[in-house]
Amino acid sequence: MSRILEIDDLAVDFDTRFGRVRALDGVSVGLEAGETLGLVGESGCGKSITALAVMGLVPTPPGRIGAGSIRFCGEELIKAPKSRLRNLRGAEIAMIFQEPMSSLNPVFTVEDQIVEAIMLHRPIEYDAARREAVALLERVGIPEAAQRARDYPHQLSGGMRQRVMIAMAVSCRPRVLIADEPTTALDVTVQAQIFDLLGEIQHEFGVAIILITHDMGVISEMADRVAVMYAGRIIEEAGADDVLDHPQHPYTRGLIACIPTLEDDASLREIPGVVPPLHALGRGCAFADRCAYMDARCRRERPALAPTGHHANACLAVAEGRL
């Protein structure tokens, strides 16, 4: 398989009242055609910024791409002209969002919005686009699609709206689909349906998915490979099973230990401490304050993502065999 998307040493800065803050630092990750890459981490660790950077939608100002490159099928996106990015967006790289409640425009019918997405990128008659919109709605499992197509977003449930978003996202057969916590706002039962649908869509359309989530359970269901992010960096990357069964970085271990099990009668576990604010990162490892294996060197040096076989991690304790 070929790498369809290649992110290399990407850095994104934000101007805040604490000065310039590096929200993404040296992020390198690749996406193979047709695979699912899970991007995991706590809130504010840079998952969504990575997604926005790929879409070319980092809000500027205050944001700014500081360094690095993003290549789609070998084509550099960072310096690409706006018009080129606009043509890629929706057509080749599509995105679905966290809040299906607010990611559809309330004053247009869902049909109008899907037709809009289709007609932006394809030379197609309005009527044909409409028929296709209804067919897409049927495909994503919306009952009575022809009638529902005339509905306004507020008339649909959250799960239905997320289905509409998926229909819209795949309407131009993109090669990359970024799903930014697509089920966070939905019921657990609906979550499962949406993930099933995403799996089917991926199979049928051959689209590669970047799945952003903080839920390790979702990762075990969906992802082929996982990149774990912490404070704007990738700290572990490997196949999904590898990460789940043999996590290396203490942070990943913590995340997996936090998954509640039915046998476990103890209360919910957590990783002690909080993510340090980005403007107050020291020289050392960003996780040091919360890490049980921390020693003096962890305070001084920031470990780079060091590959060990197929499994890469950024931890000095692992490298020194202290854990």
Place this chain on the structure above:
Amino acid sequence: MDESAQSPAAEAWIAFCHNIPALAGLLILLGIVALTLYGTLFYAGDAYEIVWAPHEKPLTESDFPLGTDYLGRDIVAGLIAGGGPTLAVGLCAALLTMVIGIAFGALAGYYGGWVDIVLMRITEFFQVLPALLFAMVLVTLFSPSLVTIAIAIGVVSWPQTARLTRAEFLKIKELEYVTAARAIGTRDRRIIWKVILPNAAPPLIVSATLTVGVAILFEAGISFLGLGDPNTMSWGLMIGMNREYILDAWWPVTFPGLAIFLTVFSVSLLGDGINDAFNPRLRER
């Protein structure tokens, strides 16, 4: 889930139809518009012609139910003939206000940065000008006609609309469906006019309606001060021309004044009604 699909506009219309004061406002306004448009069909009379003795009292002569003015012109005919220009000036001025205001506000709010700074400084420049004085200067500099009056009113009253539009754009552009629109590759221009503006429409429609009322008052004010077009009958002009004789004859001033009052009043009711219809939370109160 509702059975029938309803656009937000359709829902607002249904809410509007349950609002008695708003409906009353709409009916009064439609009545006034109908009278000015079709009044001449059943009331023959020339507003500019001297037809009777000056200052004939109302309800004394059946041919001139509201009496005559200081020149002996029929007041009813004046009201009918003056309504059209008054309403037209109000409408055109409001239209101009909306066009300039929305263009400035939308671009400033959407693009932010230096575009915002430049456009807002221009807006502030117009905002701090004393509106009536500036309009008077414009009207006296150029020949006083309905067109110049409408332009003068439009030029002095757009800053508020610009600020309102900008505020709405600042709020809406951060919402997720705008990002989603960008994520499917929508152009900036299309996002401004097709994605954000329709969602910003409710307060702008209300503001536009109320601006019509303000513009009518403005026109009356300018005409009252004697700066209006003396060759085109309007309610403000009637008041202005007759004001010197108000102690001898109250009616040539009072009836056009009432007409202005009724029009602005009904426009306000209408604007309030639209506002309530678009804001479900206010509706419940």
